[in-house]
Amino acid sequence: MAAVMRILSYLKSAPGRDKRSISGYFTFVGGNLVTWRSKKQNVVSRSSAESEYRGIAQGVCEILCIRWLPAEIGFRPDVATKLHCDGQSAFEIANNPMQHDRTKHVEVYRHFIKEKLEHKFISIPFVPSSEQIADMLTHVVSKRQFENSLNKLGITDIYAPT
Template sequence: MAAVMHILSYLKSTPGRGLLFKQNGHLDLEGYTNADYAGNITDRRSTSGYFTFVGGNLVTWRSKKQNVVSRSFAKSEYRGIAQGVCEILWLRWLLAEIDFRPNAATKLHCDNQSAFEIANNPVQHDQTKHVKVDRHFIKEKLEHKLISIPFVPSSEQLANMLTYVVSKRRFEDSLDKLAITDIYAPT
């Protein structure tokens, strides 16, 4: 109930907040994905989150508790990458339906070096057997150049706010980067 009251308090104090869509001169599709590790204190399941952008504008976002308990931070992040890849594939399909086909691999930014290396290393590792399905799924999309997974430092990872508690300053900075603005704010 305390969490609900906190959310309601935030919504009440920000009635003018909303997404601002701008023409940014490109229609690139890109995403940011992140996951915590064993963040839920009752069942130790991790939470994954992602943001996706088309033309620099935020179009989808999600935060979801993972279905299984991860035994390492890298595996938790890797499952988060798999969820982000699914969202990107859905968006690519949706854009193709309106005759827009991205001409380059979609970037899905990741801030975990181990998950980044697993995704971009063509050799199957024995330590990742329990994420083998995700590994083959992601590997196939990388090979077909539908996605690329560049490393992004944690300080530039937008999806952190979906999986971690962040400071008020970092939260406000992230809202600016997501183009979530307050129409009542003085200019």
């Protein structure tokens, strides 16, 4: 009974800890950082691939907004905008035009992303997790990985000794 009371006490003191994933991304234009975001997803994902895929969809929306502004003044990018993905399963789903039974729960996202890939608005290259700078927005990373990410972002410590 003591164990049951301890579990109930924990559940009562931990509302909102419902395992929703966090999506994060950085957006660059011409090699310059222009936006960044870290946001808890609205729904609980059934798998890490689904969570990554939802993150890709959010990133695609941001890319479309960023591409829209230059297009309004007459500059249309002639190359696809890269959206780096470190989730192997999500990468395979995005880059495989075949429909799979395992993608039924992300069907709307799959069609949205597939359309943007076909129109060459985006490309989704795979990047190893060790080189994914957006990880610092979604979970704890090592000091070395954090410092490497800051260097890639062009953020330097102005107080560091030279």
